[in-house]
Amino acid sequence: MKSFRHRLLLTTLAWIGILLAGLFIVIGQLFSFYVDAEDITTVWVSLASIFIVTIIISAVICNRIIRIHAQPIDNITQVALQLAKGNYRARAYETESLGTAQLSTTINILARNLQEITAVREMEQERLKTLIENMGSALIMIDRQGRISLVNKFFMNEFDLTKDDIQEKFYKEIDIPHVLERFIENIFVTESPARDQLEFTSGLNRKHLDVYGAPVLGEHERWLGIVIVSQDISELKRLEQIRKDFVANVSHELRTPVTSIKGFSETLLDGAYQDEATLLSFLEIIHTESNRLQLLVKDLLDLSKVEQTGFQVDVHPTDMNEVIGRAVEMIKPRVEEKSLHLDVQQEPTTVLGDANRLIQVMMNLLINAITYSAADTTIKIRLYHANGQAVIEVEDEGIGIEASEIGRLFERFYRVARDRSRNSGGTGLGLSIVKHLIEAHHGKVEVESQIGVGTTFTVYLPLWS
Ligand SMILES: Nc1ncnc2c1ncn2[C@@H]1O[C@H](COP(=O)(O)OP(=O)(O)O)[C@@H](O)[C@H]1O
Ligand SMILES: [Mg+2]
Structure with missing residues (x-):
């Protein structure tokens, strides 16, 4: 920018110089007609001195004028350079100076527009980035x-x-x-x-x-x-698979008793009813199978109820000793039938729970213990307090459960080695119902087991205090 100003100054001075030189030469020539030859040198020297002084004065004046007029252009150029570099906050001085006023206003409008466009673009970019990331x-x-x-x-x-x-x-x-x-x-x-x-x-x-x-x-x-x-969508697929398995399991479990009831009743109707012994044994089977069917339907209904979202138990201060007493009362015939021994040790305990649901839990655990125990073994029931919770243990000396199976034990219809459990009379739903019920009580249930040694189910329930 400086060199532009210098060039302008030099050009102006050159023109002034040429014009003055021409003028002074003409004046010098005119003087030569009237002045003596000796004096002409003095005239030329004077003219040269005037020329030099005029040039110096012109240079000073021109420099000032050029500076005044070039300053706004300097400033605008600087702003334009800043804009080109991407600094859209740069603004030019809006002077009254003739000629450049419009230029600086225009460049400021341009800068403002660029700044706005960039701000909008940055905002849109930011929005898009947030959207993509979230x-x-x-x-x-x-x-x-x-x-x-x-x-x-x-x-x-x-x-x-x-x-x-x-x-x-x-x-x-x-x-x-x-x-x-x-x-x-x-x-x-x-x-x-x-x-x-x-x-x-x-x-x-x-x-x-x-x-x-x-x-x-x-x-x-x-x-x-x-x-x-x-x-x-792995979780969705998993749920879909569980639903498919559930339907397949229900159909399978229903088919067995229904087929058997249908088969035996058809044989009876075909004439077998005439033989009293056959009639009795077949009716026995039909009765057992329909009981199983009834149990399955009851368990399914129970399960669908406890699995419903928002399922709640009706909790009250409940005497846990009484709950255990009632469950033991109900399973006594089975215990005696299998010549098992019951060992009950309990502290006086009141929990926050639903008595009927807790009896259902205890029944399920006790019937399992009976089913999967050999004759003449002992089933221990213990009730005590630990860490501000009521702890109920049901321990048997039965066949035990493989460690690898324990994780799946509480799944619907899951049974360890299907054949082994097939004739147990259960439905494979008992433990899922237990788990749901205990969780609805804000408690938890755990299993410990060793093959051939026995199994312990431990239930934790909130104490009422
Ligand atoms: N006390 C136990 N000892 C050994 N195995 C058990 C015991 N309790 C449950 N199981 C195993 O867990 C499976 C699931 O139990 P559950 O849900 O009550 O179904 P089931 O109707 O077969 O009793 C049973 O089939 C059985 O294989
Ligand atoms: Mg069971």
């Missing part, structure tokens, strides 16, 4: 060359990736399930949107993803790459 689904964008251009944190968490794993990488280089890679490949090939459910193994688990992929089109339908959005 959309609840995994997202990945891949450019036309197959290089990853954007990935959100859900995607990185889903596939255990770090920033370094994906930076500047092609999608084929990163560690994603093979099925997903094939899905991406397919979108690249077909160039059309697709949706699919993918299944793969991640560590020890089976995972299910609901994926949607589509090409990203820019202006004029230009192909920019593809975007993939995926949702983990």
Whole structure:
């Protein structure tokens, strides 16, 4: 900018110099007609001195004038440079100076507009980023060359990736399930949107993803790459499987007694009723099977009731000793039938609970203990207080449960070695009902068992105090 001012000054001075020089030469020539030859030198010297003084004065005056007029331009140029660099907060002085006033106003309007546009763009970018990061689904964008251009944190968490794993990488280089890679490949090939459910193994688990992929089109339908959005639906799939298993189990459990009732009654109707011994034994079987059917229906109804969301037990201060006493009373015939021994040790205890539901819990645990014990063994019932809770233990010396089975024991219809439990008369629903009921009491139930040694079920319930 300085050199521009210098050049302007020099040019102006050069013109002034040329004009003055021309003028003074003409004046000098005119003088030469009237002045003697000796005096002409003095005239030329005087003219030269005047010329030099005038040039110096002109230089000073021009410099001032140029400075005054060039300053706003200087300032505007600086602002323009700042704008070019991206500093949209720069503003020019809005002077009254002739000519530049409009320029500085215009450049300030330009700067303001640029600042507003950038602010809007930054806000939109921020909004989009927040949306992508918090959309609840995994997202990945891949450019036309197959290089990853954007990935959100859900995607990185889903596939255990770090920033370094994906930076500047092609999608084929990163560690994603093979099925997903094939899905991406397919979108690249077909160039059309697709949706699919993918299944793969991640560590020890089976995972299910609901994926949607589509090409990203820019202006004029230009192909920019593809975007993939995926949702983990493993939990949904698991629930669906549980529901399917449940229906299959219910059908299976119902079919056995129904088939047998139907078969035996048909045989009787075909004429077997005439033989009294057969009639009696078949009726016995039909009776047993219908009892089993009734039990199953009752357990199913119970289970569906306790599994309902918002299921609540009607809690009152309840004498736990009485609950145990009533349950023991009811199972006594079975205990005697199998020549088992009962050992009951209890502290006086009042819990917060629903007496009928707690009797149901105790019955289930005790009937299991009886069912899975050999004759002449002892079943111990203990009731005591620990850590501000009531603790009830039902311990048997029965066949025990494999450690690997314990985790699944409380599932609906789960029975350890189906054959072993098949003729136990149970439904496989007892322990799920127990668990739901105890949890509804804000308590918990635990199992400890050793094959061939015995099993202990421990129930914790809140004390009433
Ligand atoms: N005290 C126990 N000793 C050994 N196995 C048991 C005991 N209690 C429960 N089990 C096992 O847990 C399974 C589930 O129990 P439960 O839900 O009450 O169903 P079931 O109707 O078969 O008794 C039983 O089939 C049995 O294999
Ligand atoms: Mg049972």
